[in-house]
Amino acid sequence: MLLVAVVIAIACTGGSAPTTSPSPTFNAVAAATEGYSEKTFSIPPNRPPASRPTALPSPAALPASVPIKHVIFIVKENRTFDHYFGKYPGADGTTVGKLLDGTTVPLTPAPDVMSASITHGYWSGLFSIDGGRMDGFNTILGGEQLQGYTQFDRATIPHYFDYADRFVLADHLFTSEYGPTLPEHLYTVASSSFGIMDNKTHHTDLPGRYCDDPHSSVPAFPQKLSASAQRRIMRLQNRLTDDHPKAMFAISGYLKKVRACLQIPSLPEKLSQAGISWRFYNSPQFPIGNVLLAFRRIRFTSLWNNVVESDTFLNDIRDGNLAQVSWVNPPAPYNEHPMLPHRDQSVCAGENWSVAVMNALQE
Secondary structure (H helix, E strand, O other): OEOOOOOOOEEOOOOOOOEEOOOOOHHHHHHHHOOOOOOOOOOOOOOOOOOOOOOOOOOOOOOOOOOOOEEEEEOOOOOOHHHHHOOOOOOOOOOEEEOOOOOEEEOEEOOOEOOOOOOOOHHHHHHHHHHHOOOOOOOOOOOOOOOOOEEOOOOOOHHHHHHHHHOOOOOOOOOOOOOOHHHHHHHHHHOOOOOEOOOOOOOOOOOOOHHHOOOOEEEEOOOOOOHHHHHHHHHHHHHOOOOOOHHHHHHHOOOEEEEOOEOOOOHHHHHHHOOOOEEEEEOOOOHHHOHHHHEHHHHOOHHHHHEEEHHHHHHHHHOOOOOOEEEEOOOHHHOOOOOOOOOOOEHHHHHHHHHHHHHHOOO
16 A cells, blocks of 8 residues: 555646546656647656666565555645645635735636746745735745736646545645745755755855755754744744844844755664665756755765666656655656746646656556
8 A cells, every 4th residue: 555546537738627638657658748848858768877776675574554565755846735725625725815015816827837936035935924914925036926826726737636635635734944945855854954944055056966065055043042042033033024124134143054964864864774765766957956965974875875866766666666765856847846947847747747656656
């Protein structure tokens, strides 16, 4: 039994009403590229890279009563609950949004391809959330024309709505951190950002190279903040507005720079210690998502052999070669991150890739 399992046979078509099509197969995963031209990218060949491990560690013994054999985390980026599921029946969502001037506007239909990547760093998060008033999303770069006030529905992302029908939809699940890729991805493999609150501050020519970039540093709060300091920072976060910029400087006074090559515990490391097999899949076109590159005890040990390219994930399913635990950052064209790494990132293509994976898990 898998933790994720369902067969969906319809395919989204980039914004129009869904149509029926055959379920994606291993030899026809091109269904997941719907909405792209072949000039944008090519489907990789069905072969593993030569450097990847060919054998998994011996699985840890589990009681016969435990039906779960594989746990798979699929990690995608930069889409909010209301942006995708605000119209889902019965969910605690919304179809309107507030502006900083007090105006309430309807959320308009979301485009399949976003025209802008709205800023989403730590400070942008604070300005947008505005102390819980949720009215600052039109004040941040890339959102001034209400680009963030849009949403999908069942007709435009039918697979995801069907999965919500069949499984669980977490309408009270909130982001772990105000900030962007690095701290959020740290939570996926370590259940903490260890005080790190933004991406790297030193702009070298090695984006997302972490331990491989000796000049890469990231801003972080100290690990041992006093309770009074934590309360003060939270008060300052709630007061941060264009009219109160001093809060930003006050918060910045607590920050320090740390090398983006961390000597901290991680779930993959603990799995290895327990004899549980794991793999981490990432796209070389989106290196900033390869968060394990920031863990010294993984990057510079044999554990790094478990970090492989995401193009091989469907092959591992086909070959019966899944580890017991997998983290999957999809191939770059399917991660649903607006405009990264391609300007024409398609939600439809990303959703169809998810369907290809879900179908493959049951064949």
